[in-house]
Amino acid sequence: VVDAGGWIEAHPFVLRLRHFAPDLDFSEAVKLWDAVEEDLRIPARRDIVIQGWTSTKCWVVESGFAMRYHLLHDGRRQVLSIVTPGDVFGLAETALEAAPRSVCSLSETKIQRFNRQRFFEICSLSPRLSMAIMCFLVHQLGLYYERLTELGRQSPLERVAHFLLRFHSRVLAVGCASESVFDLPLSQEIIGDLLGLSGPHVNRMFHRLRSEGLIRTYRRRIEFVDIEGLHRLSGLAPPTSSVATAANPA
Amino acid sequence: VVDAGGWIEAHPFVLRLRHFAPDLDFSEAVKLWDAVEEDLRIPARRDIVIQGWTSTKCWVVESGFAMRYHLLHDGRRQVLSIVTPGDVFGLAETALEAAPRSVCSLSETKIQRFNRQRFFEICSLSPRLSMAIMCFLVHQLGLYYERLTELGRQSPLERVAHFLLRFHSRVLAVGCASESVFDLPLSQEIIGDLLGLSGPHVNRMFHRLRSEGLIRTYRRRIEFVDIEGLHRLSGLAPPTSSVATAANPA
DNA sequence: CGAAATTTTGATCACGTTCAACTTCAGTGG
DNA sequence: CCACTGAAGTTGAACGTGATCAAAATTTCG
Numbered sequence: 165v166v167d168a169g170g171w172i173e174a175h176p177f178v179l180r181l182r183h184f185a186p187d188l189d190f191s192e193a194v195k196l197w198d199a200v201e202e203d204l205r206i207p208a209r210r211d212i213v214i215q216g217w218t219s220t221k222c223w224v225v226e227s228g229f230a231m232r233y234h235l236l237h238d239g240r241r242q243v244l245s246i247v248t249p250g251d252v253f254g255l256a257e258t259a260l261e262a263a264p265r266s267v268c269s270l271s272e273t274k275i276q277r278f279n280r281q282r283f284f285e286i287c288s289l290s291p292r293l294s295m296a297i298m299c300f301l302v303h304q305l306g307l308y309y310e311r312l313t314e315l316g317r318q319s320p321l322e323r324v325a326h327f328l329l330r331f332h333s334r335v336l337a338v339g340c341a342s343e344s345v346f347d348l349p350l351s352q353e354i355i356g357d358l359l360g361l362s363g364p365h366v367n368r369m370f371h372r373l374r375s376e377g378l379i380r381t382y383r384r385r386i387e388f389v390d391i392e393g394l395h396r397l398s399g400l401a402p403p404t405s406s407v408a409t410a411a412n413p414a
Numbered sequence: 415v416v417d418a419g420g421w422i423e424a425h426p427f428v429l430r431l432r433h434f435a436p437d438l439d440f441s442e443a444v445k446l447w448d449a450v451e452e453d454l455r456i457p458a459r460r461d462i463v464i465q466g467w468t469s470t471k472c473w474v475v476e477s478g479f480a481m482r483y484h485l486l487h488d489g490r491r492q493v494l495s496i497v498t499p500g501d502v503f504g505l506a507e508t509a510l511e512a513a514p515r516s517v518c519s520l521s522e523t524k525i526q527r528f529n530r531q532r533f534f535e536i537c538s539l540s541p542r543l544s545m546a547i548m549c550f551l552v553h554q555l556g557l558y559y560e561r562l563t564e565l566g567r568q569s570p571l572e573r574v575a576h577f578l579l580r581f582h583s584r585v586l587a588v589g590c591a592s593e594s595v596f597d598l599p600l601s602q603e604i605i606g607d608l609l610g611l612s613g614p615h616v617n618r619m620f621h622r623l624r625s626e627g628l629i630r631t632y633r634r635r636i637e638f639v640d641i642e643g644l645h646r647l648s649g650l651a652p653p654t655s656s657v658a659t660a661a662n663p664a
Numbered sequence: 665c666g667a668a669a670t671t672t673t674g675a676t677c678a679c680g681t682t683c684a685a686c687t688t689c690a691g692t693g694g
Numbered sequence: 695c696c697a698c699t700g701a702a703g704t705t706g707a708a709c710g711t712g713a714t715c716a717a718a719a720t721t722t723c724g
Contacts, residue, residue: 234563236649242563256556258549265559284545294544295534299508301551306506308558309515313484313492315565316610320680351702360566362681367704383689383703399486570712601670612713617672633721671720681710688703694696 172197176250176338177224184299188292196286196293202277206269213254213267222254222280228273229349233357234265243358245311246270246331246350249338254280270349310400315360318399323359324369326398328379328386344388422447426500426588427474434553435546442540449532456523463504463517472504472530478523479599483607484515493608495561496520496581496600499588504530520599560650565610568649573609574619576648578629578636594638 172178178193201221206212206228213219215235230247244265247253253267258280287293310330314323331348335341348355352370353363361369373379378394380387388394422428428443451471456462456478463469465485480497494515497503507513508530537543560580564573581598585591598605602620603613611619623629628644630637638644 232559234559236563236567238649240567242567244559244562255552256559258552264556284548287548288541288545291538291544294541294548295538297548298534298538298544298551301548301555302505302508305551305554305558306514308555308562309482309484309494309506312494312558312561312565313486315562316607317486317490317492352704353702357566363702364682364704365680368680371704399488602672603670613670614672614714615712618712621672665724667722667724669720669722671718673718674716676714678713679711682708684706686703686705688701690699690701692697692699694698 175224175226177226177252180250181293181296181300184303185292185296188296192290192293195290196283197276199278199282199286200276201279204275204277206273206275208269208271208273211266211268212275213263213265215264215266216262218262219254219257220280222252222278222283223267223275224278225249225251225253226274226276228275229270230267230273231270231350231354231358232265232267241357242360243354245307246334246358248334249340255283258284270354313400320359320361320365321369321372322397322399323361324355324366325373325378325394326400327355327359328373328388329391329394329398332386332388344391346386348384348386350384425474425476427476427502430500431543431546431550434549435542438542438546442543445540446533446536446543447526449528449536450526451529452527454525454527456519456525458519458521458523461516461518462525463513463515465514465516466512468512469504469507470530472502472528472533473525474528475499475501475503476524476526478525479520480517480523481520481600481604481608482515482517491607492610493604495557496584496608498584499590505533508534520604563650570609570611570615571619571622572647572649573611574605574616575623575628575644576650577605577609578623578638579641579644579648582636582638594641596636598634598636600634 172193173190175193178190181193182188204223212223212230225247227249230253232244232247232253234242234244236242247267254263256265257263287297310326314326318326332341332346335346336343340346350358351363352366355361356363356366359366370379370381373394374381376393378388378390378397380389422443423440425443428440431443432438454473462473462480475497477499480503482494482497482503484492484494486492497517503517504513506515537547560576564576568576582591582596585596586593590596600608601613602616605611606613606616609616620629620631623644624631626643628638628640628647630639
């Protein structure tokens with residue numbers, strides 16, 4: 165189906181699995197890759213998964229960005245996450261009749277399509293693969309815990325700062341950014357729906373970050389001027405060794 | 415270590431795994447159970463995992479309730495989830511130096527302690543176990559997606575209604591509730607920290623749910639008077655077949 | 665029975681939404 | 695290449711909501 169040469173080893177999803185299971189050998193990755201049903205190139209702004217539809221597929225992202233989002237009946241939208249190279253989507257519909265949320269490409273995107281059931285089976289049959297997937301999923305859970313704190317208890321300014329840091333570190337990991345400059349493939353309205361804010365308010369927060377000398381912006385390009393300051397502001401990035409507890413508040 | 419008799423089969427965690435992998439046979443569950451390091455009975459209001467601490471353990475809940483929470487440097491608290499019988503916690507610290515969040519018991523709790531590394535290894539060596547764990551983790555992700563929508567885009571009233579429905583269906587599944595009555599092991603302040611609201615505002619929302627004839631309360635016991643109404647209010651429970659998309663809004 | 669925690673209520677106020685107008689930018693066809 | 699068009703960014707004003715703080719009432723537990 166695909167050439168068996170070197171490109172599989174450079175696929176961001178495989179790199180990611182290897183990050184969680186360094187002893188994963190490439191023959192196992194190839195086993196997974198044999199199950200690829202189709203290689204797809206999706207233009208920007210196309211829905212790939214549609215909330216309410218049924219599908220037996222899942223997808224792995226090779227390049228490009230997408231967003232996972234949920235629509236409420238009255239049109240409110242929550243963007244759940246930005247899907248970046250190396251991510252998987254379409255796993256959640258397991259045994260469900262309808263996709264509970266949508267995925268929409270933000271830029272041109274290269275993805276590989278799998279049969280979801282087969283994807284899981286192949287992973288479960290290889291101890292190393294299943295270890296990698298489990299660690300990957302647990303890691304994802306951790307990211308969503310962070311997002312809950314962000315949405316539930318952080319100020320708008322903190323949320324925007326935290327989002328920028330998070331997104332930057334992700335695109336840095338897949339080589340789409342320099343140490344301090346990167347492109348945002350998102351409108352401010354989408355960022356609002358990601359962070360539980362209104363579009364205009366996101367704009368004001370960007371303005372404040374700019375005027376406080378933390379970032380510079382050139383249309384949709386962001387430059388970090390004071391990363392330390394952003395970390396301090398976001399309040400989540402530097403792991404603290406605080407030991408205050410709910411039972412024994414600080 | 416533990417009696418090999420029938421109780422393993424009735425453990426809520428095993429029941430849950432079987433829900434995701436019905437072909438899981440009990441001999442495999444027993445393999446996992448052989449790895450239990452210790453059976454613990456924890457009193458209410460004890461921290462089991464402390465944010466910032468290091469641990470190589472993970473735990474499975476047999477009975478009782480706990481909460482996962484994150485503290486910010488200035489004392490703000492986000493309750494990430496309520497840990498119920500059949501849940502696991504302590505997985506997220508994989509390869510991290512410090513636990514990124516805490517877990518604190520809400521009631522007296524029976525849990526089993528594992529070595530985290532060993533837990534993962536045993537799961538990855540059995541295809542059926544690893545399938546069950548993967549499905550379980552994916553399902554968990556789905557729950558957190560829902561919570562993101564809740565925190566980011568739902569009104570306080572919707573959040574409280576949704577929380578009550580969610581919690582009820584969970585305790586119903588583990589047999590700690592009747593069809594319409596159940597106990598909440600949480601103070602309103604904790605519910606506030608769970609839903610991104612202040613304690614007093616949670617109280618007002620309860621008041622409204624009561625005055626609109628949706629629920630009744632007796633101290634910390636909740637009775638659903640109009641479940642249909644709660645579902646309609648929460649806006650998430652009944653899976654819709656709406657096909658509006660971000661690219662093509664309704 | 666007494667002490668502490670939790671629930672309940674009220675008043676005030678800051679914050680972020682909403683809506684609208686205007687500007688800038690990007691993509692397209694003439 | 696430029697004018698045109700629609701989308702996205704930017705700004706302002708008014709409003710509503712939920713936080714905050716404090717006090718009182720109630721429940722829980724030692």
